[in-house]
Amino acid sequence: MRLKIAHVLTGVLEVPPKNWGAIEKMMWNFSINLKAQGHDVDLVYSSDPKLLSGYYDVVHVYIENQARELKHNNIPYVFTFCDHHANIYGKESQVYKNNLEAIQNSQLTIFLAEFLFEFFGFPENAVYLPAGADVNIYKPGKNPQVIIGLPRLLCVGNNGTIANKFQDRKGFLLA
Numbered sequence: 310m311r312l313k314i315a316h317v318l319t320g321v322l323e324v325p326p327k328n329w330g331a332i333e334k335m336m337w338n339f340s341i342n343l344k345a346q347g348h349d350v351d352l353v354y355s356s357d358p359k360l361l362s363g364y365y366d367v368v369h370v371y372i373e374n375q376a377r378e379l380k381h382n383n384i385p386y387v388f389t390f391c392d393h394h395a396n397i398y399g400k401e402s403q404v405y406k407n408n409l410e411a412i413q414n415s416q417l418t419i420f421l422a423e424f425l426f427e428f429f430g431f432p433e434n435a436v437y438l439p440a441g442a443d444v445n446i447y448k449p450g451k452n453p454q455v456i457i458g459l460p461r462l463l464c465v466g467n468n469g470t471i472a473n474k475f476q477d478r479k480g481f482l483l484a
Contacts, residue, residue, distance in 0.1 A: 312348045315365040316340055317355050317375050317386075324352050332371045335389065335421075339369070360384065376411035388415040390435075396428050 316339065322330040325337040340350045353360050355375050360368065361382060368386045370376045379386045388411055395405040409429065412418045418435040420426035426437040 312366040314367040317370040373408045373411040380414040388418045
């Protein structure tokens with residue numbers, strides 16, 4: 310089944326990002342892989358008329374304010390969650406409450422960091438999807454497996470949080 314899929318741009322950085330931009334990099338990688346599987350994939354802004362008209366089979370969003378806007382416009386969505394600020398500021402914070410609302414209203418939420426999945430109480434409409442280094446391929450202290458001259462490892466600089474630079478923030482393990 311060929312799906313029409315929209316990834317809602319954050320409006321912060323371009324896709325694909327030139328340098329920094331973990332969300333934008335994930336969005337780009339999802340898009341490439343979904344296109345390779347035969348789906349129609351567009352990168353759109355939340356105001357795109359095709360998005361608002363119900364044209365897409367799947368709408369994928371990455372930040373809570375856009376998820377809540379989609380809910381307000383009666384657009385079902387998949388939410389990829391990786392906002393570590395909810396954990397930093399705690400369950401009484403507006404950041405936590407806004408993200409919880411976005412999670413609860415999603416058709417599916419994808420957590421990229423296991424500790425955040427646990428922090429939100431393992432929601433029934435959510436899954437944990439490890440998206441970082443494949444530890445079956447890459448073993449710390451050893452060379453990664455090389456395919457066509459390129460290592461099969463994605464490293465993200467500045468992983469962690471302000472409070473703990475070694476905390477898994479977006480599902481990327483330390484390399």
